[in-house]
Amino acid sequence: MMQHTAAQQPDEHQYSVVLPEALTTNQWVVRRQVNALSPQRLVDTFPAPHDDIFTLYDNLESSIAEFGDSPYLGHRTSDAKGQPGPYVWQSYAEVGEVRSAIGSGMQHLGIQPGSGVGLYSVNTPEWCLVDAACHAYSLVSVPLYDTLGPDTVKYICNHAELAAVACSLEVLGKLLEVLHECPTVRLLIVYGTRPHQRLPDVPAAPHCKIMTLDRVRALGYKHPRPHHPPKPSDVALINYTSGTTGVPKGAVLTHSSIIANAESCASCCEMLTWHLPRSYLPLAHIYERFNFTLVTHYGAAAGFYRQARCLYRRGNVLELLEDIQELRPTIFSSVPRLWNRIYDKVMAQIQAANPVSRALFNTAYQYKLAALQRGDLSGGRLGPFWDRLVFSKIKARVGGEVRLLTSGASPISPDVFDFLRICFGATVIEGYGMTESSCLISMTPPGDPRAGHVGPPSPACEVKLEDIPEMGYTNADQPHPRGEICVRGPIVFQGYYKDEANTRDAVDAHGWLHTGDVGTWIEGGRLKIIDRKKNIFKLAQGEYVAPEKIENVYARSPFVMQSFVYGNSLRAQLVAVVIPDPEYLLPWGKERGLPADLAQLCRTPQASGVVHAVLKSMMEEGRAAGLKGFEQVAAVHLHPDPFSVENGMMTPTFKLKRPQAQAAFQPDIDEMYSKLPQL
Known part of the structure; x- marks a missing residue:
């Protein structure tokens, strides 16, 4: 398969700056975005003539x-x-x-x-x-x-x-x-x-x-x-987190915090046209609440699908595509899970195409990718030609009119990010945030050609990275300081409803919200998410492991639709339960004379060599992403049924419920470890 290297080019533009010593707190460097107002002050309202909008x-x-x-x-x-x-x-x-x-x-x-x-x-x-x-x-x-x-x-x-x-x-x-x-x-x-x-x-x-x-x-x-x-200080909503462990927590958000967050995006995206229909994600999620607030502010039209949740559930994809064709949205917000599926499906179709069509696509793709690497977001002089000849068919799948694609809720692969920019000819923005920050903490600037980061802090907050010595992340790391991402500003929530203990854990005495995510400052003052502090565990040899990071890496394998990485302090190796992607695995198996049945392939994987192929692909993705040896899994168990909300393995925001997954697959985990040597 053709390798699509994400666009990475030298860039001297500074998107965020370190605050003067008088504005820093404790021993950590604090950064704010560079724009018309920041870093002098954090924004909390829309600019004139809408500066009277507070709720x-x-x-x-x-x-x-x-x-x-x-x-x-x-x-x-x-x-x-x-x-x-x-x-x-x-x-x-x-x-x-x-x-x-x-x-x-x-x-x-x-x-x-x-x-x-x-x-x-x-x-x-x-x-x-x-x-x-x-x-x-x-x-x-x-x-x-x-x-x-x-x-x-x-x-x-x-x-x-x-x-x-x-x-x-x-x-x-x-x-x-x-x-x-x-x-x-x-x-x-x-x-x-x-x-x-x-x-x-x-x-x-x-x-x-x-x-x-x-x-x-x-x-x-x-x-x-x-x-x-x-009033601006009144509570607008209590947003209950989906809860990967224990009971949900109710994040208390005021009108002022939500408006400040929406304004922070507006000040970054003034050049974008919002006055056109769009389609979107579950409104119970803060990501979509944020989107809808902006839709309302700009007088846009919001179109609903017949089954709004069909973005995520199997069996309703045809209805989703039919509604998209009718709606012809210009703004499409989703999560990496959907973008990855589109990427995998298009690439599989290109691989299956005749040699002429495949060569034409690769030529067009490499031309526009080279333009991105030069910092040319227009796609180069021949970009419009290639859009009409090659990419218009792909763009038609989402109605043909899309101008802005946004991705949030989890990290998106740089290759997929550039794929969206190239194939859809649209502005693509990756946002980073959480319910407790009223959604947005940072996002990629629309004019930034570089992928693989989440941009500078939003104009409504300041960000610092706090040392995590036990994981080896410190502000002294060179050339890029690393640590837990902490956020402060008008976007930070009031706390968890009736839950002072968890509120104190989330927001410290200086007003900093501790996200549990690990970031690093890269060139231009951009923030890059590199790890997760929460859900970490220690292996027998004393190394700390963040399974979510590893699962995100393995998701880049064409064999892998979902995975659950497991380890504990009594063992030196990791194992994983993998849900294979049937759209890739079944054609792969057919070429090798294997059964055209996913459950059968998962039941008898050793005889067919499927496990070996899946594990090999995962290891290759791990090496390409720079995973350390102890972060690579030593064994996998294949399971045909996806993790879902319905079977209790995922939260409504599609995060894996790790305790439930461990309980469900404990016999398989034990079997994998029984076949591995004790190290």
Whole structure:
């Protein structure tokens, strides 16, 4: 397969600077971004004429005034036979009116300012309408992933003391299972129902009223209430982390912190056009909350898929592609998991193409890659020619109109990053952040040709790297200082709801948020994520290992769709459970006369040589990424079924639940170790 080396070129541009000694704290160097305002001060509001936007309520009100008749929320219709039709849209003005009616209806039903309101469904326009109503009447939004089970829903309802929950008909059953154990929930609002559809009774929960969203809206029109705008310091939402271990933690985010975070991106991306339809990820995740805040600010239109979660679930890919073709988004936000799948699929098709088509693609790709390596983001003089001749077919897969691709939630490979820039002819941005920082901490500048980093700190925060002696990371490291990424500024959350102990662990006495990620400062003051402080463990020889870093490296192997790397202090070697990528493994096996059945290949791997091939490919990727010998796995077990939310192996944000994975695969882990020598 053709090797695509990520664009790396000399660059003397300084994207961040070290603060003067007077502004540094303790012994660590502190950096801020270089822009019109930073490093003199951190930004916390939008620039004029929008410098009067301090809350999410202000953000929508401003856009209603500026973009009233423009489309805002869109969903795809279906005919009587269930066949998809066109997208239909609600304008900003229409959304503002319906939002006020819903909020008035909730107040009429006794939901008072300061109360918590749960939002429990896939992405829908109704989700956004209820959320906007919360902001207009000083209610606290508490999003719940639609994939959460009854026990977790019950925990969040009780921990956050929710007064109301708005949910889709699809998840209503899960909520009704535990509603009688949620004494604070007085109102259950259901959407996605048919006209005049009768809702189930809740005799086990007489304290709670249940009604459709249409009914609540009608009550609001009949009993209108004036808005009760929140203050910037008021809590906008409690975002419960997905929890790879233990119970979820509720991150408390204020209106001011969310607005500061959105502004930090706006000041970096002023050259981008946002006034066009787009599609996006789960709104319960802070990444999409951040995206949607910007969409609203710029008067863009947000289109919803028929099944919003089909970005991540098997079986709905065709619906996703059909909706993309209809929507033709100009902005597409996703996670490396999807970008990797697109990359692997395109490269597999190129390898299977006839020699002429393969040579044409490689010539076009190498030409645009060379342009990137020179710092030319336009693709060179012949870039438009190659786009029309070769890459337009790839771009058509996401509607043909995309101008901006964003990636977040986990690191993206530099090769995949450049692949997206070359094949889609779009601006590609990788962001780094977390719920506790209101999302964005840093992102790659749109005009930066270099891949493999996450850019400078956002203008709304400052960043330092704190030494981790036990892992060998210090600020004294040359030529690039290394350490745990710590963040301070108006974007940092208020703490975990009702959880002082975990709050103290996350934010120190000087206001620094400790991310648990390990970074290094590279040329130009760019931040690069290199490791993970959390989830580390020590091997028998005393070396520390961060399995997430290793799993991200192994994901670059065409054989590997997912992996779980395991080790402990009693053994000197690592082992891994690997979910093979069927789109690569099955054709590979067919060429060698092996069974065309993934489960069969995984059950009898030794006879077929599959394990050897998978392990060899993983080792090659590990060496290419600079993994040390003790960081390479010594054995693998192949398993045909992917880790998923449904089987309890992943969180709703698609992070591996390591304790559950260990419990599920302990017999396989023991078997692998039994065949390895004791070192």
